[in-house]
Structure formats: C-alpha cells, structure tokens
Amino acid sequence: MAGRSPHERLHDSISSFLGKNPPSEIPKKWERFSDIAILPSGSFRDEDWGDIVGPDLWKAVAQGLNVERLGMMGEVTGRTRKSGVKMLLGDNDWVVRRENGVDYGYRVTKCMFSAGNVNERRRMGEIARRGEVIVDLFAGIGYYSLPILVHSEVEHVHCCEWNNDAVESLEWGLERNNVSSLCTVHRGDNRETSKSIGKVADRVIMGLLPTSEWSFEAAMEVLSDTGGVVHIHGLSRPDEYSEWAEEVMTGICNYREGSTASKIAVNRIKSYAPRWDHVVLDVEIS
Numbered sequence: 001m002a003g004r005s006p007h008e009r010l011h012d013s014i015s016s017f018l019g020k021n022p023p024s025e026i027p028k029k030w031e032r033f034s035d036i037a038i039l040p041s042g043s044f045r046d047e048d049w050g051d052i053v054g055p056d057l058w059k060a061v062a063q064g065l066n067v068e069r070l071g072m073m074g075e076v077t078g079r080t081r082k083s084g085v086k087m088l089l090g091d092n093d094w095v096v097r098r099e100n101g102v103d104y105g106y107r108v109t110k111c112m113f114s115a116g117n118v119n120e121r122r123r124m125g126e127i128a129r130r131g132e133v134i135v136d137l138f139a140g141i142g143y144y145s146l147p148i149l150v151h152s153e154v155e156h157v158h159c160c161e162w163n164n165d166a167v168e169s170l171e172w173g174l175e176r177n178n179v180s181s182l183c184t185v186h187r188g189d190n191r192e193t194s195k196s197i198g199k200v201a202d203r204v205i206m207g208l209l210p211t212s213e214w215s216f217e218a219a220m221e222v223l224s225d226t227g228g229v230v231h232i233h234g235l236s237r238p239d240e241y242s243e244w245a246e247e248v249m250t251g252i253c254n255y256r257e258g259s260t261a262s263k264i265a266v267n268r269i270k271s272y273a274p275r276w277d278h279v280v281l282d283v284e285i286s
Contacts, residue, residue: 006065007026007028009064009065009066010026010027010061010064010065011026011064012064013060013061013063013064014026014057014060014061014064016060017056017057017059017060018052023046023048023049023052024046024048024049025046026043026044027039027040027043027044030065031073031115032065032067033095033097034095034096034097035067035068035069036067036068036069036070036071036090036095036108037061037062037065037067037069037070037071038070038071038072038073038085038108039061039070039071039072039073039088040072040073041072041073041074041075041084043072044057055089058070058088058089059089061088061089062089068089068090069087069089069090069092070087070088070089070090071085071086071087071088071093071108071109072085072086072088073085074086083107083108083109083110083111083112083113085108085109086109087108087109093107093108093109093110094106094107094108095107095108097113099118099121100118100121100122100125100147100151101150101151102121102125102146102147102150102151102173102177103173103176103177104141104142104143104146104169104173105141105169105172105173105176106141106165106166106169107165107169110163110165110166111140111141111163111165111166111169112140113141113143114270116269116270116278117143117269117270117278119269120144120267120269120280121143121144121147122147123267124144124147124148124205124231125147125148125150125151125152126151126152128148128152128154128203129152129154129202130152130153130154131153131154131155132152132154132155132202132203133154133155133156133157133158133200133201133202133203133224134148134154134156134157134158134201134202134203134204134205135157135158135160135194135197135200135201135203135204135205135219135222135223136157136158136159136160136204136205136207137160137190137194137204137205137206137208137212137215137218137219137222138160138161138190138205138206138207138208138212138215139159139160139161139166139170139185139205140161140163140166140170140207141166141169141170141173142159142169142170142173142174143207144205144207145157145159145170145183145205146173146174146177146179149174149177149179149182149183150177150179154182155182156182156183156184157182157183157184158183158184158186158197158200158201158222159183159184159185159186160186160188160190160193160194161185161186161187162187162188162189162190164187167185167187170185171185190215190218191214191215191217191218194215194218194219194221194222195221197221197222198222199221199222199223199224199225200222200224201222201223201224201228202224202228202229203228203229203230203231204219204222204223204228204229204230204231205230205231206219206230206231206232206233207231207233207280208233209233209234209235209272209278210234210235211234211235212232212233212234213248213251216251216252216254216255217255219252219255220252220255220256220259220285223256223285226286227259227284227285227286228284228285229264229282229283229284229285230252230281230282230283230285231280231281231282232248232252232280232281232283233269233278233279233280233281234248234278234279234280234281235272235276235277235278235279236266236276236277236279237275237276237277238275238277241266241268241277241279242266244266244279244281245263245266245281245283248281248283249261249263249281249283252283252285253285256285259285259286260285260286261283261284261285262283262284262286263281263282263283264282264283264284265281265282266279266280266281266282267279267280267282
C-alpha cells in the first residue's frame with residue numbers, strides 16, 4: 001500500500017477484510033495521534049454496514065490507519081464538558097499528546113481535547129508576561145495553563161476545575177512538564193473556589209463554551225484591584241463579533257462597580273457549527 005493516501009489505505013484494508021468493496025461510504029477524515037485514531041461520530045452507521053460492524057471490522061480499520069487503538073467521537077456533554085468518545089478497539093483510554101513542547105495526558109472517554117484550538121493554546125503560551133499571576137477559571141486538563149507555565153515566566157497560575165477526571169489529568173500534566181511548583185489547583189465550582197484565591201490576577205482565562213457568563217462575578221473577584229486582562233471565550237455569528245463583544249463587556253462590568261472594559265481584540269478560533277464561530281475576546285478591565 002506504499003504511495004497510497006491514508007483514505008485509500010483504509011479503503012484497501014476494509015476491502016481486504018470484506019473480500020469486496022465497502023458497502024457504503026467510509027470516513028474521509030479522523031484524528032490520529034500516538035497509537036490511536038478517533039473516528040468522526042456516525043462513522044459506519046449506515047444500515048448497509050449491518051452485521052459487519054464489530055470487533056473484526058474495527059481491527060481492519062485500525063490496520064488501515066496504522067494504529068493499535070480505535071475510538072469514535074461522541075457529543076461533549078454536561079457542564080463539566082465530559083468527552084463523548086467511545087473506545088472501539090483497545091481497553092486503555094489513556095493517551096499522551098505532545099503539542100508545541102507541552103505534554104497533555106488524559107482519558108479520551110472522560111476528557112475532551114479540541115485539536116482546532118491549537119493556535120489559541122500556542123498564543124496563550126506567548127502572550128503571558130513575566131511575573132504575572134494568572135487565574136484559569138475553567139482549566140480542564142491544562143489546555144491553556146500548561147503552555148503558559150511551560151513557555152512563559154509567570155509568577156503563578158491558579159487553576160480552577162470541577163471535573164475530577166480533568167483534575168487528575170491536569171495534575172499529571174503539571175508533574176510531567178515539571179511546573180507543579182508554579183501552580184495551585186482549586187478543585188470544585190469556580191464560583192466557590194475563587195473566593196479563596198483573592199484579588200491576585202493580572203490575567204484571567206475563561207475558556208468555556210458556549211458561554212462562561214455565569215462566572216463573570218468570579219472573574220471580577222480574582223482580578224487585581226488595579227485591573228488586568230480577561231480572555232473570554234464564546235460563540236458568535238461570523239458577522240456579529242463586535243456586537244457580541246460589546247454585550248460581553250457590558251455583562252462582566254456589571255460585577256465590579258466603577259469598572260470599565262476596553263476591547264483589545266476578538267480572535268476567531270474555529271468554526272463551531274454552521275453560522276457559528278468559536279471566538280475569544282481579549283479585554284482590558286480597569
């Protein structure tokens with residue numbers, strides 16, 4: 001199969017297993033890293049596949065993709081953003097991804113990881129300034145905090161997270177990347193855990209979709225009395241970035257009397273759904 005495209009190699013492997021061409025369309029894209037491939041949700045769901053779907057088919061797919069383990073995407077659910085990945089081949093769901101010099105470890109069936117956010121993760125590692133104190137209100141497995149800790153000379157990062165599986169992965173990542181001494185993990189709802197942090201933050205990260213507005217008060221509680229920068233993620237129509245940003249800035253300023261918000265930038269991260277973009281607002285609060 002030398003010289004064949006990945007899709008062609010997958011087709012060849014399935015055809016060899018079946019002894020004929022596949023009865024219906026096969027995936028044209030997937031996410032592959034380490035020794036695992038994650039298929040798109042709905043793959044091999046056409047009724048033509050019928051009884052073919054099973055362990056032997058998954059082995060053929062894995063062989064075609066040159067991986068040992070196979071999973072399928074599902075819907076990210078709940079306020080803790082639990083992964084919907086289901087393992088199809090292999091029982092071990094722990095993976096390690098290396099991206100921009102940072103190691104992330106997590107269970108693919110328990111924690112989400114958006115490959116489309118790669119540029120924003122890189123940007124966070126570049127934008128933080130020497131000596132800053134940062135509060136990441138939705139830290140997850142360390143999507144943004146780990147690049148900051150690895151690539152910046154910040155004083156300290158406070159990570160808030162209430163998904164226990166994500167906290168375990170975050171703590172693993174801190175140890176693996178040798179930055180544990182620079183980070184404090186606050187397990188639980190950030191609306192409660194933020195109260196013990198104090199007004200220490202030069203920069204606050206709010207990386208939750210579709211909105212983090214229910215934690216605007218927590219963001220203002222941890223932001224330094226002299227103000228700072230807040231990175232607020234959300235969803236906007238492609239032609240309504242300015243309107244969305246104004247609404248967000250008005251909303252967050254309601255939680256600190258006399259505060260003002262100055263828009264630095266609105267950055268598009270990726271397409272989220274038809275006519276909806278995942279965007280992040282960088283805003284200076286004073």
